[in-house]
Amino acid sequence: MAIAPVVHLLLLLLLPLAEVSALEQQKPPPPPQVVRPGCREKCGNITVPYPFGIGDGCYRDDGKGGFQLRCDDSHATPRLTAVGYDIRITNLSIATGEVQAKLKATRYCYDNEGVTVNRSGDGATPLTSSHYLFSATKNRLVALGCPSHGYFVDTAGYYVSGCMSICRPLQYAMPGSCTGVACCQSAIPSAVGYFEPFLLDMQKKDGDPILYTTTTTCRYVFLVETEWLRTRYNNVDKHLNRTDDLTVPIILDWAVRNVGNCSTARLNRTDYACRSVASHCVKSINGAGYQCNCSKGYEGNPYLEDGCRDIDECKRIEKQEEPCYGVCTNTPGSYTCQCPPGTSGIATWKNGCRPKDSFTFALKVVTGVSVGVFLPVFMCFWLYLGIQKRKLIRAKHKFFELNGGVFLQQQMSSYNGTGTCAGGFKIFSKEDLEKATNHFAADRVLGRGGHGIVYKGVLEDKTVVAIKKSKMIEEAPTKEFAMEMFILSQINHKNVVKLLGCCLEVEVPMLVYEYVSNGTLYNYIHGSKGIESGTAFETCLRIAVESAEALAYMHSSASPPILHGDVKTANILLDDKLTAKVSDFGASKLAPTDEAKMATLVQGTCGYLDPEYLMTCRLTEKSDVYSFGVVLLELLTKKKALYFEGPEEDRSLVLCFMMAVQVGQHHELLDSQVRNEMRIETLEVITQLIMRCLNMCGQERPTMKEVAERLEMLRRYQLNPWAQADANMEERQSLLDMEQRNVEYKFTQDCVLDFEGGSTYSFSS
Structure with missing residues (x-):
C-alpha cells in the first residue's frame, strides 16, 4: 500500500518531461x-x-x-x-546568381547655344577583377533626350554599344516606349565588366537640320534594368523635360570567377566553392566562372557545409504545392505518395485511390463457377457469330449472282482484260459504300425519289460520289440487268451523269454516280434563287440544248440505244457552271434489237408521262421526246408540270399551254424575263417545237436528235449578232428555217384531246 503513493509521485515528476519531449518533436527544424x-x-x-x-x-x-x-x-x-x-x-x-544595384545616370545639360554647361553622374563603373559582370540579358543602354548619341566604351576606350535619340516637333509627338524618338535603347554584349558612358555633342552645323527640329535642355545616358525601363518609361514624353539627377537600377551577374569552369574548379577541392554535399556546380551563363546550386529536392546555401537541406515536400502538399491525395512520406531529396491502407490506385491523382476489393475464398469460388459457366456460353456465342458471318457471306454471294455480278465481271474482263471498264466502272462492296456514307447517315441524304434515296459519299481515294440506294427493282433476268449496267457504264457524254459503279451484294443493287454539286434543274427553276435576270432565256436555251443533246446521244449514239423513261427537271442536274447533266436511269431500258415492241410496267412521273406510253405500256424513244417537251415548257414558263392548288383547268401545264396556243395567248404563259429576252420569231419556232414534242401520237413527234439540232439552231440565232441588229431577211431565214415561221396551228380530230368537248385532235402544220 505504501508503494502506490511513490509511483504516483514518480508519474507526476515524469509527465512534464514527456510533455517537453513531445513539444521538442513538434518544433519545426531551424x-x-x-x-x-x-x-x-x-x-x-x-x-x-x-x-x-x-x-x-x-x-x-x-x-x-x-x-x-x-x-x-x-x-x-x-x-x-x-x-x-x-x-x-x-x-x-544565390538562386539566380544576380545582384541588383543602383547607378546615377550620366547627365549633360546645355544652354541655348548648345554649349555644355553641366555634367554629372557616376561616370565610369569598373568591375574588372571582380566576381561581377553587367547582365547582357536584363540590362539595356538608354539615351534620353535629343538630339543625342549615347554610347559607352571599354577599358581601352573603344566603342562597345550605343544608340541615337532624335525628337520630333511637339505637335507631331509620338508618345510611346523608348524606340528612338526622344529615347533610344540598345542591347549590350555579354562578359562586359567595364562601363563608361558618353554623350556625343551634335552641333547644328555638323548634321541634317532635321536632327535639331526639337531639343531638350538635358540629356542622359545610362545602363538600366530592362524590366524597370519597360514599366517606368512606357511613355517617354513625361520624362523629356527633366533636368535633375536620375538614379536607375541595374542587374549584375555574379559567379565564382577565380577559375574558368566547373571542371577546373573540382580539381582543387580546398578552393571548390560548392561545399554542401547536396550541391552541384553550374557553368556561368555570362563570362567565365561557375555557380553552385542545391540538388533537386534540397534548398538552402550550397556554398556552406550542410547548407543544402532536404525539402519536406509533405508540408508543401499540405499547402497544395505538390500533388498528393494519399499518405505522404518524406525522403531525402524526394518523397513518396501512397494510397491509404485498404485502398489502391494512383495517389497523385484526385480521387485516384479506391477501396480494395476483399477477394475472399467464397468470392473466389463464385468467380471460378462463373468463369466455368461463362466460358462455354462465350464459346457458343462466338460459334453463333461465326455461323451468322458465314450466312452473311453466302447471302452476299447469292445476291451478287442473282444481280448478275458474275456475268458483269465476265463482260468487264472481256472488255479490257483488267476487270474494270475503260470509264473507271467498278463493282463496290457493301462495306465500301457504308464507309463512304457513314453507314447511310441521314445527314448524307441528297434527295428522295420514287425509285429510292440518293446519298452523298466520299470514297477512299477522296472522290465525292452520289450513291443511289433503290427501294425496289424489277424482276428482270440476271444477264439482262448486268448487260444494262455494263452498257450504261459505257456512256461517256459531258451532259450525262457518269455511272461509276454498282454494288451487287445486296438484295436491291446500289448504283454509284459522279457527284454534281449544284442540285437539280427543278430546284434551280422553282427555288428561291431562280435564274439571273438579263440572261434568263439564254441560260434556259443552253440548258435545254445540253439536255437534248444528252438524250439524243442515248437514243442515237449508244449501242444499243438507251431509253431514259423518266425525263423531268428533277432528273437534270446542274454543276457549278450550270452545265446540264441528265441523271437517274432508274426507269431506263435498252431499246429492243428487233422490230418487236417493248412492253414494260409503266414507270415515270405524273405530268411528264407520255399519254401513249400510259395507254400502251410500250416505252419508245418518242416517250422521252414527250417528257422533254414538258421540261422545255417548264423551263420557259417557270411553272410546275402539275399544280394542284389552282383552278382545275390550270393544274396541267401541258393542257394550259395547248389551250393558250388555241386562242393565241401562249406568250402570256411565258416567264416575264424569258419573254422580254426572246424575239417574236424565236417564240413562234420554239412554240411549234414544243407542240410537236407534245403531240399525242408518238409517230408525229420529232426525234431527240432533231429537237437538239433545232434548239441549237435557235441558240445560235439568239447569240448571233445578225439577230441583235436587224440584218437582211435572207440570212435570218436561212438561220431559223423560216419556212415554218408563219404556220398556223391547226388541230385535227386525231390524237390530241380537246380540252372543252372531250374530242381527240392532233397537231399538224
Missing part, C-alpha cells in the same frame, strides 16, 4: 543557414548570404573582389555596398 557562424546576416532588409559577407572571415576571399560588402548604418535605411567597387546593392540572390 531554417537553413545562409551565413557563416557569427556573421551578420542582414543589412537593413537585405539578406547577405555567403559567399558574400560583412566583416572579416564572413566572405569568400579567393583573390577576386566583390564578395566583401560594407553596411553603412548611418542612414535611415542602411546602405549596402561592395568594398572597392562603389556600387550600392539593393538585392542579392
Whole structure:
C-alpha cells in the first residue's frame, strides 16, 4: 500500500518531461543557414548570404573582389555596398546568381547655344577583377533626350554599344516606349565588366537640320534594368523635360570567377566553392566562372557545409504545392505518395485511390463457377457469330449472282482484260459504300425519289460520289440487268451523269454516280434563287440544248440505244457552271434489237408521262421526246408540270399551254424575263417545237436528235449578232428555217384531246 503513493509521485515528476519531449518533436527544424557562424546576416532588409559577407572571415576571399560588402548604418535605411567597387546593392540572390544595384545616370545639360554647361553622374563603373559582370540579358543602354548619341566604351576606350535619340516637333509627338524618338535603347554584349558612358555633342552645323527640329535642355545616358525601363518609361514624353539627377537600377551577374569552369574548379577541392554535399556546380551563363546550386529536392546555401537541406515536400502538399491525395512520406531529396491502407490506385491523382476489393475464398469460388459457366456460353456465342458471318457471306454471294455480278465481271474482263471498264466502272462492296456514307447517315441524304434515296459519299481515294440506294427493282433476268449496267457504264457524254459503279451484294443493287454539286434543274427553276435576270432565256436555251443533246446521244449514239423513261427537271442536274447533266436511269431500258415492241410496267412521273406510253405500256424513244417537251415548257414558263392548288383547268401545264396556243395567248404563259429576252420569231419556232414534242401520237413527234439540232439552231440565232441588229431577211431565214415561221396551228380530230368537248385532235402544220 505504501508503494502506490511513490509511483504516483514518480508519474507526476515524469509527465512534464514527456510533455517537453513531445513539444521538442513538434518544433519545426531551424531554417537553413545562409551565413557563416557569427556573421551578420542582414543589412537593413537585405539578406547577405555567403559567399558574400560583412566583416572579416564572413566572405569568400579567393583573390577576386566583390564578395566583401560594407553596411553603412548611418542612414535611415542602411546602405549596402561592395568594398572597392562603389556600387550600392539593393538585392542579392544565390538562386539566380544576380545582384541588383543602383547607378546615377550620366547627365549633360546645355544652354541655348548648345554649349555644355553641366555634367554629372557616376561616370565610369569598373568591375574588372571582380566576381561581377553587367547582365547582357536584363540590362539595356538608354539615351534620353535629343538630339543625342549615347554610347559607352571599354577599358581601352573603344566603342562597345550605343544608340541615337532624335525628337520630333511637339505637335507631331509620338508618345510611346523608348524606340528612338526622344529615347533610344540598345542591347549590350555579354562578359562586359567595364562601363563608361558618353554623350556625343551634335552641333547644328555638323548634321541634317532635321536632327535639331526639337531639343531638350538635358540629356542622359545610362545602363538600366530592362524590366524597370519597360514599366517606368512606357511613355517617354513625361520624362523629356527633366533636368535633375536620375538614379536607375541595374542587374549584375555574379559567379565564382577565380577559375574558368566547373571542371577546373573540382580539381582543387580546398578552393571548390560548392561545399554542401547536396550541391552541384553550374557553368556561368555570362563570362567565365561557375555557380553552385542545391540538388533537386534540397534548398538552402550550397556554398556552406550542410547548407543544402532536404525539402519536406509533405508540408508543401499540405499547402497544395505538390500533388498528393494519399499518405505522404518524406525522403531525402524526394518523397513518396501512397494510397491509404485498404485502398489502391494512383495517389497523385484526385480521387485516384479506391477501396480494395476483399477477394475472399467464397468470392473466389463464385468467380471460378462463373468463369466455368461463362466460358462455354462465350464459346457458343462466338460459334453463333461465326455461323451468322458465314450466312452473311453466302447471302452476299447469292445476291451478287442473282444481280448478275458474275456475268458483269465476265463482260468487264472481256472488255479490257483488267476487270474494270475503260470509264473507271467498278463493282463496290457493301462495306465500301457504308464507309463512304457513314453507314447511310441521314445527314448524307441528297434527295428522295420514287425509285429510292440518293446519298452523298466520299470514297477512299477522296472522290465525292452520289450513291443511289433503290427501294425496289424489277424482276428482270440476271444477264439482262448486268448487260444494262455494263452498257450504261459505257456512256461517256459531258451532259450525262457518269455511272461509276454498282454494288451487287445486296438484295436491291446500289448504283454509284459522279457527284454534281449544284442540285437539280427543278430546284434551280422553282427555288428561291431562280435564274439571273438579263440572261434568263439564254441560260434556259443552253440548258435545254445540253439536255437534248444528252438524250439524243442515248437514243442515237449508244449501242444499243438507251431509253431514259423518266425525263423531268428533277432528273437534270446542274454543276457549278450550270452545265446540264441528265441523271437517274432508274426507269431506263435498252431499246429492243428487233422490230418487236417493248412492253414494260409503266414507270415515270405524273405530268411528264407520255399519254401513249400510259395507254400502251410500250416505252419508245418518242416517250422521252414527250417528257422533254414538258421540261422545255417548264423551263420557259417557270411553272410546275402539275399544280394542284389552282383552278382545275390550270393544274396541267401541258393542257394550259395547248389551250393558250388555241386562242393565241401562249406568250402570256411565258416567264416575264424569258419573254422580254426572246424575239417574236424565236417564240413562234420554239412554240411549234414544243407542240410537236407534245403531240399525242408518238409517230408525229420529232426525234431527240432533231429537237437538239433545232434548239441549237435557235441558240445560235439568239447569240448571233445578225439577230441583235436587224440584218437582211435572207440570212435570218436561212438561220431559223423560216419556212415554218408563219404556220398556223391547226388541230385535227386525231390524237390530241380537246380540252372543252372531250374530242381527240392532233397537231399538224
